[in-house]
Amino acid sequence: MTATTATAARRFGPLALINLATLLSATGNGITIVALPWLVLERTGRATDAAIVAGAATLPLLLSSLFSGTVVDRFGRRRTSLVSDFLSAVSVSLIPLMAATAGLSVPVLAALAALGATFDPAGIAARESMLPAATKEARWSLDRANSLYEANYNVAYLIGPGVGGVLIATVGAVNTLWVTAACFLASIVTIAFLRLDGAGKPDRETRPESMWTGTLDGLKFVWHNRLLRTLALVDMAVVALYMPVESVLFPAYFTELDQPAQLGWVLMAMAVGGVIGALAYGALAAHVRRRTLMLLAVTALGLCMVGMAFLPPLWVLLTLALMVGLVFGPVGPIANYAMQTRSPEHMRGRVVGVMTSTAYAAGPLGYLLAGPLIDSVGIRTTFFVLAIPVVGIAAVCFGLPALRELDALVVESEVAHSYRE
Structure with missing residues (x-):
């Protein structure tokens, strides 16, 4: 050559x-x-x-x-x-x-x-x-x-x-x-x-023949693929419980303290952790199973949220926020990998769109839950109400056989066969 x-x-x-x-x-x-x-x-x-x-x-x-x-x-x-x-x-x-x-x-x-x-x-x-x-x-x-x-x-x-x-x-x-x-x-x-x-x-x-039929095909494909369906449902549940933390609970908490700068520091710590975690995934993927990283992410998120619920000193909140970003950084690349390897080439856009829409659907649900809860029982109790179910979701994930497919070798013929079914 x-x-x-x-x-x-x-x-x-x-x-x-x-x-x-x-x-x-x-x-x-x-x-x-x-x-x-x-x-x-x-x-x-x-x-x-x-x-x-x-x-x-x-x-x-x-x-x-x-x-x-x-x-x-x-x-x-x-x-x-x-x-x-x-x-x-x-x-x-x-x-x-x-x-x-x-x-x-x-x-x-x-x-x-x-x-x-x-x-x-x-x-x-x-x-x-x-x-x-x-x-x-x-x-x-x-x-x-x-x-x-x-x-x-x-x-x-x-x-x-x-x-x-x-x-x-x-x-x-x-x-x-x-x-x-x-x-x-x-x-x-x-x-x-x-x-x-x-x-x-x-x-x-x-x-796709039309916008409607094409979208229905995408929904059906994701639902009938066990791995993608599982990832979508887990993502919906986690996003619904976690998004209010960044968008409602922390803003409400730091507003009470009259410390807007501290809110920025906490959110920045999460973002920095996310960048480092996503970059680290490229090196970790060759040595650690994707399923292991996924389970670690959901488990650590739940535990960090429980720790945040105690509303500890700022340095502890910053540490927990950084940890959330670090462990959850690989989740995006893992979800991308699943979509890329489990969808036929001509349907990839629809699969990405459907999987993305699940997160957007979950966010407003979490906001509707968090707002009234804060008004009725306060920030700390609301934090626990949101955090404890995430720990429960993590426990359930350990028993989900579909997540083992994250580390299974997939060939193009298998994807095509799955689509025809």
Whole structure:
């Protein structure tokens, strides 16, 4: 084999471009997480209005993520990524444009936030669906590529809010959103350079007949695959119980203490732990079973949540938050591996979309439970109510035979046979 042939056979470009586009797009979303609530509070001064806008940005994610995979499998991965980021850029740009012309009200901001959130899942599903082909061209293992991808995603949500805070202080919340739009446009330019097998328009015979039937096929496939069904149900339960900790319990606790900076430190500790944990998975996967890492993650999460429920001193909370990120960092790469190896090539977008939608469905359920509980029994008791079931879920996971399939060798013919069934 000549040097030229060897170079052509091993291409890192597609994998680098996918990760760069993901970093840019997710950083834009991370900036928005800070900028939108600040913009609302700046204009009305009411936390309720900020919650309305935040809720409006969350609710569309359930349906849009469910159908996003069908969009990917019907119109193509590269095209979906480009169009998704373009529509996200337009929707974000409308906010400063409206501020400069007709003016911004809470309903208008809520509508624009919902519009922007609607397009994000399709872009995420498209880029995740391209990972296996890019990994193959780079001659990496799926575990290594998924480790880098998830760490990259966590980095974006670590730096995005920080960048957003600096921009708000220097150019104001409205102008900060222009930077968010620029992030989406930069992601578009990045993917425009991508050339990858399977990223173009799907063959007619493999495309979903319609959005509805395609989504139903994805739901049926995930439900009939024992491993994917188990992972989806465990993820739903854990997300429903854990998400209120970050979004409701800790904000309520540190608001009572009048220590907003400490809230930021705790959330940052989780994010840093997540980056380290995701990166560590690439090295651990060759030596530790995926099932073992999954069981460790759920068990440690439950125990850390119980420890947090005692509302200990800040240094203990920071340690527990870091531990949560470290042990849960590998969960994203493991879930990606399961989706990539258990789904037929032409259905990968739908499988990613369905699996992602389960987490989005669980989050609002947890918020509905946590809010009234805090008002009625207090933060500490609510913490225990959420934490103890996670320990129970971990105990159940040890007895789930489906999780043993995380370490089973899967060949393409078995996946195709599973789909036909």
